[in-house]
Amino acid sequence: MTAPARPRARRPRSTTPWLYLAPALVVIGGLLVYPVYQLGLISFFEYTQAQVSGGEPTTFQGFGNYAELFSDEQFWQVLLATVAFAAACVVSTLAAGCALAVLLTRVRAVPRLALMLAALGAWATPAITGSTVWLFLFDPDFGPVNRLLGLGDHSWTYGRLSAFLLVLLEVVWCSFPFVMVTVYAGIRAVPAEVLEAASLDGASQWRIWRSVLAPMLRPILVVVTIQSVIWDFKVFTQIYVMTNGGGIAGQNLVLNVYAYQKAFASSQYSLGSAIGVVMLLILLAVTLVYLRLLRRQGEEL
Amino acid sequence: MNTRKPAVRVLGATALAAATLIVSACAPQTTGDSSSDKDEKTGTLRVWLFQEVGNKPKEKVVDAVVAGFEKEHEGTKVDVEYIPVETRTQRVKAAFNDPKSAPDLMEYGNTDTAGYVKDGGLLDVSEEFAAWDEAKDTDPTARQSVTVDGKVYGAPFYVGVRALYYRTDVFDELGLEVPRTMDELASTARRIRAEKPELYGLVVGGAYTYGAMPFVWANGGELAEGKGGSYASAIDSAQAQKGIKAYTSLFSDDNCPVAKCAGMGGNDTVTAFAAGKAGMAIGGDFSHAAVEAGKVKGKYGVVPLPGVKAGTVAPAFAGGNNIGVLESTSHRTLAVELMERLAAKDTQESMFEAMGFLPTFADVRRQAAAKKPYVKPFVETLAAGTKFVPASPAWAQIDSSLVLPTMFQEVVSGKKDVAGASRDAAKKMDAAFGSAG
Numbered sequence: 149m150t151a152p153a154r155p156r157a158r159r160p161r162s163t164t165p166w167l168y169l170a171p172a173l174v175v176i177g178g179l180l181v182y183p184v185y186q187l188g189l190i191s192f193f194e195y196t197q198a199q200v201s202g203g204e205p206t207t208f209q210g211f212g213n214y215a216e217l218f219s220d221e222q223f224w225q226v227l228l229a230t231v232a233f234a235a236a237c238v239v240s241t242l243a244a245g246c247a248l249a250v251l252l253t254r255v256r257a258v259p260r261l262a263l264m265l266a267a268l269g270a271w272a273t274p275a276i277t278g279s280t281v282w283l284f285l286f287d288p289d290f291g292p293v294n295r296l297l298g299l300g301d302h303s304w305t306y307g308r309l310s311a312f313l314l315v316l317l318e319v320v321w322c323s324f325p326f327v328m329v330t331v332y333a334g335i336r337a338v339p340a341e342v343l344e345a346a347s348l349d350g351a352s353q354w355r356i357w358r359s360v361l362a363p364m365l366r367p368i369l370v371v372v373t374i375q376s377v378i379w380d381f382k383v384f385t386q387i388y389v390m391t392n393g394g395g396i397a398g399q400n401l402v403l404n405v406y407a408y409q410k411a412f413a414s415s416q417y418s419l420g421s422a423i424g425v426v427m428l429l430i431l432l433a434v435t436l437v438y439l440r441l442l443r444r445q446g447e448e449l
Numbered sequence: 450m451n452t453r454k455p456a457v458r459v460l461g462a463t464a465l466a467a468a469t470l471i472v473s474a475c476a477p478q479t480t481g482d483s484s485s486d487k488d489e490k491t492g493t494l495r496v497w498l499f500q501e502v503g504n505k506p507k508e509k510v511v512d513a514v515v516a517g518f519e520k521e522h523e524g525t526k527v528d529v530e531y532i533p534v535e536t537r538t539q540r541v542k543a544a545f546n547d548p549k550s551a552p553d554l555m556e557y558g559n560t561d562t563a564g565y566v567k568d569g570g571l572l573d574v575s576e577e578f579a580a581w582d583e584a585k586d587t588d589p590t591a592r593q594s595v596t597v598d599g600k601v602y603g604a605p606f607y608v609g610v611r612a613l614y615y616r617t618d619v620f621d622e623l624g625l626e627v628p629r630t631m632d633e634l635a636s637t638a639r640r641i642r643a644e645k646p647e648l649y650g651l652v653v654g655g656a657y658t659y660g661a662m663p664f665v666w667a668n669g670g671e672l673a674e675g676k677g678g679s680y681a682s683a684i685d686s687a688q689a690q691k692g693i694k695a696y697t698s699l700f701s702d703d704n705c706p707v708a709k710c711a712g713m714g715g716n717d718t719v720t721a722f723a724a725g726k727a728g729m730a731i732g733g734d735f736s737h738a739a740v741e742a743g744k745v746k747g748k749y750g751v752v753p754l755p756g757v758k759a760g761t762v763a764p765a766f767a768g769g770n771n772i773g774v775l776e777s778t779s780h781r782t783l784a785v786e787l788m789e790r791l792a793a794k795d796t797q798e799s800m801f802e803a804m805g806f807l808p809t810f811a812d813v814r815r816q817a818a819a820k821k822p823y824v825k826p827f828v829e830t831l832a833a834g835t836k837f838v839p840a841s842p843a844w845a846q847i848d849s850s851l852v853l854p855t856m857f858q859e860v861v862s863g864k865k866d867v868a869g870a871s872r873d874a875a876k877k878m879d880a881a882f883g884s885a886g
Contacts, residue, residue, distance in 0.1 A: 186477065189477055190477045193477055195477055197542060197545070197564075197568045198567050198568045198569065198842075199477075199479055200478075200479060200542070200545070200546055201479075201542070201545030201546050201568045201569055201570060202479050202545075202569055203545075203567055203568045203569025203570070204567070204569070206477060206479055288708070288709055301706075301709065302708070303708035303709050303712075305712060306707070306708040306709075306711060306712070306862075392656075392712055393851075394851075395712075396655065396711050396712055396858045396862050397655075397854075397855045397856075397858035397859040397862060397864060398851065398855055399864075409849070409850055409851075410850075413849035413850065414845065414846040414849040414850050415542075415845070415846070415849075416846070
């Protein structure tokens with residue numbers, strides 16, 4: 149994405165920009181490139197606790213770890229579940245965030261403040277606390293939700309979909325504020341006369357959103373979508389806490405928890421690294437394809 | 450487009466260089482061979498012991514042993530550190546990775562023995578153990594729990610077993626007899642649930658491996674069979690399947706509803722029993738304090754978990770902890786001697802008085818049972834014969850990847866039948882045995 153194909157005005161090549169970039173590059177190199185390099189490296193070796201502590205020699209495996217991973221039936225199930233779950237989370241988060249952002253522009257100061265504060269509260273809550281509280285709310289024995297709905301001792305975490313739904317609600321709850329605040333800021337930046345013109349032309353709320361706001365907010369929406377995709381694909385805490393490490397018989401495992409199980413719980417660091425690399429590639433691919441699509445559309449518009 | 454070419458070339462060159470690096474020499478970091486040739490006779494010995502809930506009495510016993518040891522060995526200091534149980538895995542891994550920060554001696558869970566040995570962390574003390582006069586009274590299961598491939602890697606510190614807790618008030622009220630067989634256990638559990646729907650009959654957990662295994666063992670099943678140093682899973686044998694069926698049939702609305710019990714682990718079942726929500730539970734001697742602190746204090750009894758035939762006891766899992774010397778120690782002789790002191794008969798006796806830890810010596814245990822009647826059913830369970838997990842480094846992996854809980858949960862949630870679930874579990878276990886040797 150760095151080299152635009154369009155011809156540009158010739159400038160003398162100079163090292164000055166690099167000099168200015170150097171501090172950032174050093175930090176990125178140390179904190180991002182090197183760990184990713186290590187991740188990739190480890191994924192090509194047999195690297196478990198025995199190798200780390202020197203009990204056994206480290207051996208080069210080539211794509212052995214990847215072969216093992218791809219031949220594991222459970223990996224594909226988990227991958228599918230992760231993709232579906234992340235997609236549902238992204239769609240729900242964006243829908244909730246955008247709807248509430250529009251709502252924010254429609255209400256008066258006091259309810260707006262209340263909504264903002266509530267959202268910020270959810271945003272500021274650590275994931276582990278949020279998960280524990282949600283779990284308690286839906287607890288079969290002590291939870292207020294069952295009492296309120298008169299469900300007796302219905303267990304929300306037993307069924308696969310119902311457990312995923314519960315986690316989805318928590319994920320949406322703690323990630324919609326980011327979308328809402330960002331989109332709200334974006335809407336505020338849209339000139340009032342444009343919206344006024346649209347409503348004078350008799351456009352409905354939905355129509356204004358679809359034909360006026362959404363196109364104008366495109367850059368912001370791109371950012372929040374990509375952010376959400378990355379966050380929701382990598383969800384860990386919520387699943388780990390709310391389904392007790394992957395649910396009944398591992399039915400609620402997502403890739404990140406699966407990688408944790410492999411890499412840290414059972415000390416197969418190399419296999420865990422391979423999962424990490426696969427996740428990295430998937431996320432990179434999704435993001436690139438998405439940006440590509442948007443650019444093409446942008447050019448047509 | 451031609452502005453791009455150099456970039457591509459550079460990229461290509463970098464990739465090539467990186468690939469060469471990877472293939473040639475640049476392996477991920479490892480610690481060198483950690484064993485030490487030194488055997489210093491003075492200096493500081495570092496000891497890691499587990500931090501228990503209510504650790505003071507344990508510290509007292511240890512302090513007494515340490516004081517005696519320091520007195521006898523002039524110029525020797527012992528530095529004891531109590532490490533939290535929850536983070537022990539990370540601490541131990543770190544110790545193996547960095548011998549400089551590692552202790553000379555440490556306490557460890559007995560199911561971890563084989564894994565730690567494979568990681569190259571524990572010292573082979575077979576000779577010293579054989580020469581130790583007290584070792585002959587160590588009970589066989591405890592001995593098995595420090596033994597890998599015929600070599601001894603530490604001294605047993607204490608054992609823990611599970612037995613059947615039951616509510617005496619409920620049994621009296623309903624006129625029930627203490628169950629003498631596994632079938633009676635199930636029918637008694639169902640009676641309790643039928644008469645008192647607010648209680649679980651026998652509270653069971655889908656993730657409670659060591660509560661479930663006695664059912665498998667009592668029916669003649671095994672986790673795995675050792676064949677010349679390597680293991681093969683036996684969890685899908687006909688007998689094991691019978692046991693799995695017996696355990697999983699307890700997950701039903703007439704005893705312990707699947708939706709609530711499938712996700713429970715051992716602690717959850719003990720908590721439910723202690724809170725007065727169950728007629729019976731499978732709990733350990735180490736659960737005694739938790740149950741005493743609950744609502745059911747004074748209203749419960751404990752008996753060995755009955756086997757298939759009347760008068761037999763279902764084999765329990767012999768959990769517990771060991772004390773081992775780390776391979777990286779530079780005070781080999783001193784460390785081994787301190788290990789023997791800490792795991793000695795009189796230390797275990799005072800440790801039982803202080804903490805309730807069951808001694809690993811049969812004779813010391815008998816005396817303990819005479820002093821504190823509550824341990825009697827546990828001592829009987831131990832005397833009836835216990836079982837241990839395969840002494841294979843693969844066990845840690847099987848345990849942490851939840852192979853057995855997954856199997857039980859698959860069955861109780863109706864995802865698979867017993868044959869299918871146990872076959873899949875056996876496959877996963879064999880894969881782990883195969884890769885870990």
